[in-house]
Amino acid sequence: MIHDLYLRAHVVVHGGNDEKDDSARRPRSPKVWPDYALVWDTETTLDLQQRLNFGVWRFCQLQEREYVTIQEGLFYRDDLPSSDIETIRAYKPKGGFIQGDELEVLSRSAFVERVFWECVRAGALIVGYNLSFDISRIAVDWTAARNGGFSFVLSQLSERKLNNVHRPRIRIAPLNGVAEQFELTAVRRKNDKQRWRRGRFIDLHTLAFALTDDSYSLAGAINAFGSRPEKMEHEPTGCVTEKEITYARQDVEATLGLLNALKHEYELHPIALRPDKAYSPASIGKAYLRAMGIKEPMQKFADIPPKIHGIAMAAYFGGRAECRNRRWPMPVVPVDLTSEYPTVDALLGIWDLLTAERITIEDATEDIRALLAAVTLDDLFEPAFWKKLNFYTRILPEGDVLPVRSVYGSKSGTCNIGLNELYSKQPISVAGPDLVASLILSGHIPIVQEAFRIVPHGKQAGLQPTKLRGAISIDPTNEDFFTRVIEYRKQNKANDRLQYFLKILANSTSYGTYLELNPLKVDASKRPRISVYSGEHIFEQLVPETIEQPGSFYFPLLGALITSGGRLLLAMIERCVRDATGTYLCCDTDALTIVASKDGGWVELPDGTPPPLKHFHGRKSTRSHIDSTLFLHTITKLCRTFYA
Amino acid sequence: MALSHNPARTARQMTEAIEEHGTEQAVCLYCGNTDPRRVRPRRIQNHHLFSEERDEATVLACLNCHAGAHDALQDAEVAMSSEKEPTKFARAIFRAFAVHFEILAKACWRFAKKMEEKK
Numbered sequence: 001m002i003h004d005l006y007l008r009a010h011v012v013v014h015g016g017n018d019e020k021d022d023s024a025r026r027p028r029s030p031k032v033w034p035d036y037a038l039v040w041d042t043e044t045t046l047d048l049q050q051r052l053n054f055g056v057w058r059f060c061q062l063q064e065r066e067y068v069t070i071q072e073g074l075f076y077r078d079d080l081p082s083s084d085i086e087t088i089r090a091y092k093p094k095g096g097f098i099q100g101d102e103l104e105v106l107s108r109s110a111f112v113e114r115v116f117w118e119c120v121r122a123g124a125l126i127v128g129y130n131l132s133f134d135i136s137r138i139a140v141d142w143t144a145a146r147n148g149g150f151s152f153v154l155s156q157l158s159e160r161k162l163n164n165v166h167r168p169r170i171r172i173a174p175l176n177g178v179a180e181q182f183e184l185t186a187v188r189r190k191n192d193k194q195r196w197r198r199g200r201f202i203d204l205h206t207l208a209f210a211l212t213d214d215s216y217s218l219a220g221a222i223n224a225f226g227s228r229p230e231k232m233e234h235e236p237t238g239c240v241t242e243k244e245i246t247y248a249r250q251d252v253e254a255t256l257g258l259l260n261a262l263k264h265e266y267e268l269h270p271i272a273l274r275p276d277k278a279y280s281p282a283s284i285g286k287a288y289l290r291a292m293g294i295k296e297p298m299q300k301f302a303d304i305p306p307k308i309h310g311i312a313m314a315a316y317f318g319g320r321a322e323c324r325n326r327r328w329p330m331p332v333v334p335v336d337l338t339s340e341y342p343t344v345d346a347l348l349g350i351w352d353l354l355t356a357e358r359i360t361i362e363d364a365t366e367d368i369r370a371l372l373a374a375v376t377l378d379d380l381f382e383p384a385f386w387k388k389l390n391f392y393t394r395i396l397p398e399g400d401v402l403p404v405r406s407v408y409g410s411k412s413g414t415c416n417i418g419l420n421e422l423y424s425k426q427p428i429s430v431a432g433p434d435l436v437a438s439l440i441l442s443g444h445i446p447i448v449q450e451a452f453r454i455v456p457h458g459k460q461a462g463l464q465p466t467k468l469r470g471a472i473s474i475d476p477t478n479e480d481f482f483t484r485v486i487e488y489r490k491q492n493k494a495n496d497r498l499q500y501f502l503k504i505l506a507n508s509t510s511y512g513t514y515l516e517l518n519p520l521k522v523d524a525s526k527r528p529r530i531s532v533y534s535g536e537h538i539f540e541q542l543v544p545e546t547i548e549q550p551g552s553f554y555f556p557l558l559g560a561l562i563t564s565g566g567r568l569l570l571a572m573i574e575r576c577v578r579d580a581t582g583t584y585l586c587c588d589t590d591a592l593t594i595v596a597s598k599d600g601g602w603v604e605l606p607d608g609t610p611p612p613l614k615h616f617h618g619r620k621s622t623r624s625h626i627d628s629t630l631f632l633h634t635i636t637k638l639c640r641t642f643y644a
Numbered sequence: 645m646a647l648s649h650n651p652a653r654t655a656r657q658m659t660e661a662i663e664e665h666g667t668e669q670a671v672c673l674y675c676g677n678t679d680p681r682r683v684r685p686r687r688i689q690n691h692h693l694f695s696e697e698r699d700e701a702t703v704l705a706c707l708n709c710h711a712g713a714h715d716a717l718q719d720a721e722v723a724m725s726s727e728k729e730p731t732k733f734a735r736a737i738f739r740a741f742a743v744h745f746e747i748l749a750k751a752c753w754r755f756a757k758k759m760e761e762k763k
Contacts, residue, residue, distance in 0.1 A: 035655070036652075036655045038652070059651050059652050059655075061651075061655075070651050071651050110721075113718070114650060114652070114653070115650075118650070118656045119652050119655070119656070121656045121659070121660070122652065122656035122659045123659050124652070157723075157725045195660070198659065
């Protein structure tokens with residue numbers, strides 16, 4: 001069946017924002033942890049609108065290593081019924097107040113003006129748990145933002161209900177499944193712009209995620225980090241009562257405790273990253289790379305022509321995931337690779353490339369042809385052999401089993417990636433490990449037209465040792481970072497938090513960082529031209545509506561090689577299973593689920609089909625009488641089979 | 645610097661003072677005010693006693709005193725935008741008057757004390 005292939009591309013923007021030096025516009029680097037913090041929370045009605053009832057805030061000052069409350073207050077919705085306002089004003093807690101005889105009680109608008117904006121301009125951390133929800137509750141108006149998020153208006157001129165142009169809006173845009181980016185929009189007066197740039201927003205939910213790779217509730221995060229006090233057991237009623245106020249105050253106190261606990265944990269990491277910029281474990285990972293003095297590869301290796309990156313991007317695919325047998329329950333044995341991508345990095349010598357003073361692209365066509373003619377499955381179990389696999393090729397596919405991005409089902413119309421026997425009249429770019437994987441799965445020696453290797457030279461200047469989570473020293477000049485992190489993790493199994501952090505660090509620095517691309521909407525009136533490089537194809541066009549902006553460590557030559565290595569490991573397992581006359585249920589990136597019974601022997605199918613069937617079915621053969629009728633010509637062709 | 649009843653505002657003023665002058669201890673050369681919270685580049689401005697939208701009556705104030713007067717107006721809940729309702733408008737005028745006279749009274753006390761100290 002004929003398919004259109006979809007390839008990734010490397011893009012160079014001409015005259016775009018990324019070519020401008022905006023260092024002059026940036027304010028001075030603020031402290032990692034500022035002197036002040038505003039910790040706050042809101043309570044809302046329980047209906048669909050979830051309107052603000054009241055909120056609690058604590059203005060805190062950094063004293064020694066912790067934020068300490070110096071003022072506490074309550075605020076209420078501007079049009080809250082007077083009886084509810086009276087309840088708030090009359091509130092007297094059993095334990096007394098932190099300062100003075102009473103809480104500062106303000107209306108929402110007064111809170112925004114006298115506390116919130118003052119804190120923003122003071123450069124205080126604006127702290128909350130699921131902060132975007134709280135900001136949306138105190139907003140008086142909103143619009144959809146260009147970048148896919150929301151733009152909230154907090155201040156209006158009192159009588160006219162006009163938006164106050166002397167106060168910024170808060171723009172909140174989703175970054176990933178957990179984190180959001182908070183930005184203050186520009187204010188009318190140019191002289192005031194600098195003051196508003198100090199605004200720093202930190203969602204503790206995001207910070208906890210960045211440190212642990214887990215998405216916690218407030219209670220869960222408090223439990224995970226052992227902070228005090230705990231969250232009060234209470235089911236919100238949506239009313240304004242003394243108990244509800246006590247609950248809200250306790251929530252804010254617990255949030256403050258969590259802030260201090262997260263601060264202690266964060267300070268164990270010798271990184272210069274501001275906590276409000278730690279959006280994910282990858283942010284922490286990149287900060288560690290910077291702490292070790294590693295320069296951003298695109299800048300360091302600026303002499304690598306964009307065409308080479310285009311070849312790498314054309315050869316780039318994510319982890320392999322497929323379902324081979326389905327609709328029948330069958331016994332399985334899962335096989336999981338330990339730290340797959342860090343392992344691939346160590347095997348392929350990615351650290352040597354990343355820390356090299358320079359790298360060169362060297363023709364290796366004859367060398368690669370000879371390697372492919374001689375390689376065996378056994379060779380791949382020799383770690384030293386993997387160092388030969390850091391190459392890219394241009395081949396003419398003649399039934400090679402390669403990852404292909406295409407539209408397989410006419411119903412959905414979406415692109416999927418499948419591992420297929422591919423025939424093409426046009427040459428395609430393939431990463432070295434994918435080509436070897438094809439060879440061990442198909443037995444077909446690829447027709448290599450051209451190949452090049454990436455060769456590292458020397459070590460870059462400025463590399464410096466660092467301590468992982470303040471405990472484990474690592475020297476980037478003499479040690480392979482990925483190997484060490486995996487080994488230290490094994491050695492520190494008893495220290496839960498440390499070994500878990502090492503796992504997160506290894507994963508966050510081993511792959512995604514080098515292929516970080518963030519969607520960015522482009523202003524229609526300022527669309528620059530771009531050069532698009534993909535394999536052998538190069539062309540120019542205007543920037544589309546959305547462009548993928550590269551992350552700071554983006555370097556596809558490494559990224560495409562790493563995922564390709566991951567697929568080679570899976571191919572090795574698949575080949576071993578096949579050699580033992582078996583098959584697998586499914587696989588996903590770093591795991592393959594082998595069909596096998598607990599005691600060995602044949603696995604009978606539920607429909608009573610007697611074994612034995614064929615040992616191995618080619619990728620084209622239909623594997624299931626059900627699927628053959630439902631999914632003609634798809635890659636998920638399944639089979640009735642058996643396994644020892 | 646001592647914290648006022650609004651520590652958030654004090655924090656903002658301290659941040660601004662440090663950012664603009666590099667120190668919390670900046671001194672106004674002309675009026676001798678050592679409180680750095682409101683010291684800004686020396687300029688005289690017209691301060692609208694009741695906000696520009698309500699009335700044109702102005703007094704001259706340095707940036708420092710101007711900022712102080714506006715803080716006081718804000719604390720007294722005198723918005724800068726004018727009200728349509730006559731009673732609210734009158735209330736704002738009276739409050740602004742009170743703020744004005746309070747600042748004047750404080751200045752008078754300060755001048756008197758200075759003179760006593762000179763003796």
